[in-house]
Amino acid sequence: MGPVSVQGFLPEPGGDAVWNAEVSSFRATGGNAIAGEIGPLRLGELVLAVTGNDWRLELDAGSVVAADFSLGGLSPKVVAVPEPIGAAPLLLGVILLGGLARRGRRRSVLAKAGLLLWVGGLAGAPDALAQDSDFDGIPDASDNCVFAANPSQADSGGLLGPAEDGIGDACQCGDLNSDGQIDLLDVAIYQRDLAGLLPEFDAPGRCSVTGGRLDCEPNDAYSMREAVVGLAPGIAQVCDAAVPTPAAPIRMAAAGDSITQAFSADCTCNAGFLGLLCLLCPAGGDQAEHSWFNGASLGGSFEDQYGLGAGISSARVSVSGAEMRGTGSHFSTQADDLLALVPLPELVTVELGGNDICNRDCVDPANCANPLYTEAEWEIAIRAGLDKLVGFNHPLSLPAGATVYLLGVPRVQDLYAAGVQLEQSQGDVNCRSFWDTFDVCTIATLDTPLNGETHATRLTGIESRVQLYNEVLRDLAWEYSTNATNRNPLGIEVVADYVNESTPSVGTTSFDAGELNGGDCFHPNLQGQRLIATEAWNSNPREGTAP
DSSP: SSEEEEEEEEEETTTOOEEOOOOOOOEEEEEEEETOOSSSSEEEEEEEEOOEEEEHHHHHHEEEEOTTEEEEEEEOOOEEEOOOOOOOOOOEEEEEEEEEEEOOOOSEEOOOOOSSSOOOOOOOOOOSSSOOOOSSSSGGGGGGSSSOOOOOOOHHHHHHHHSSSOOOGGGGGGGGGSSEEHHHHHEEEEHHHHTTSSSSOGGGGOOOOOSSSOOOOOOHHHHHHHHTTOOOHHHOOOOGGGSOOOOOSSSSEEEEOOOTTTTTTTOOOOSSSSTTTHHHHHTOOOOGGGGTTTTTTTOOTTTGGGTTTTTOOEEEEETTBBSSSSSSSBBBHHHHHHSSSSSSSSSEEEOOOHHHHHHHOOOSTTTTTTBOOOOOHHHHHHHHHHHHTTTSSOOOOOOOOOOOEEEEOOOOGHHHHHHHHHHHTTTTHHHHHHHHHHOSSSHOOOOSEEEEEEEHHHHHHHHHHHHHHHHHHHHHHHHHHHHTTSSOOOEEEEESOOOOOOOSSSSGGGOOOBBBBBBTTTSSSSHHHHHHHHHHHHHTTTOOOOO
């Protein structure tokens, strides 16, 4: 560009901008894959320091997502040159690109427009084994997709192609439209899919590029978006299609609270003609034989999903009343209990958080002494347990190759309405009376003001905080699994089942009246326990095959 250097870039607020600047080159994508853009697409302001008149700003060859969600090309061209009166000391260069529209299969949508000023390649082939693991007729030693069958050995280039990169199209992580390449089109499709919008991608086995959760998550979309402009960490070959299926565990264990202990799971009444007899059921407390995790009498537990004869043993260190952070039994103390098991588990599930909501007295810290935990407090509590399990500054750890599976915080905000519906449909159940008498999760069930906050205000605050807690679980799982902060040197896998509010998980499961027990009207009944087992299994990172 001559006597000019890049000083920085100010992204357009609200736009989906990723950028990287060097002294003489600038790389960026922009636009909004969800809302689209109308007319010229403003990416932001490129700040240049100009020291002479002999300069020009050029658009390098690149790519753009076209109106039909195909990938189009941008040809090199001159964007700006000095005005005849001479160069200014400082130039604000504004990069524009036309907005594009398409008609979707369900409704009219606006596509993302992207600008790429410079791109880089990615090379590297997966390790080969001496056998034919995918039974496609190509020995592992020469197969460019060891664990995904691809007898044609097609290789269209991977990240920004088109040169072959040694990774076959069938296992190219990040390639969501099955063209063998990773580009702006994949990023746009990924972001729209996470928002529940068309077009859907057709390669869920290739969506993970960061590790951790085996299904698709926002962290993968972020990494792909940055990779197309040459930013770290790039694309990792960690998706289902590129790695061997993890074996089912031989030993697994659960940390958790009263949900994992199946508190009052088979209770059906708390009032009516039987009166006191009905109250004896919830007074009995834990019914671990009905636990979603390994309840022998449940029928359909998480352990049962592995099938009869799988040879898997299980244990629970869960305690009714436990919190992620609080006093008494919490995640850090349960981590100690897990590490005391013999033999050590290869898969640990963690289901905590409901009591972290229910044992608080207000949403706004100005209104009481023990408000809902902040994001920082919640994160500290999770790290305290995870650090022990992965052996960070701790003498013990789970074995190398183990998995920690973090399940989402349940939707406590939904349980009041479900309980009211239950008592209205069943004559021998009085949920509100039971809640008031025994102070069951007062912050969520008391339908009158508490500490100056209305019931509606508290429920709204709980909903917001539950989502925040789940996002922290998701982000910390990614951080530990990728060892982004050097806290996980053994490489122990940490996975969260929560992705976002539109993707099914334990943290997005809403219990209705038919899934609550009739004793305390707050914990899952047998059907609710089976529902948790199903949701946990659907994202189980160690489903594998039985040993």
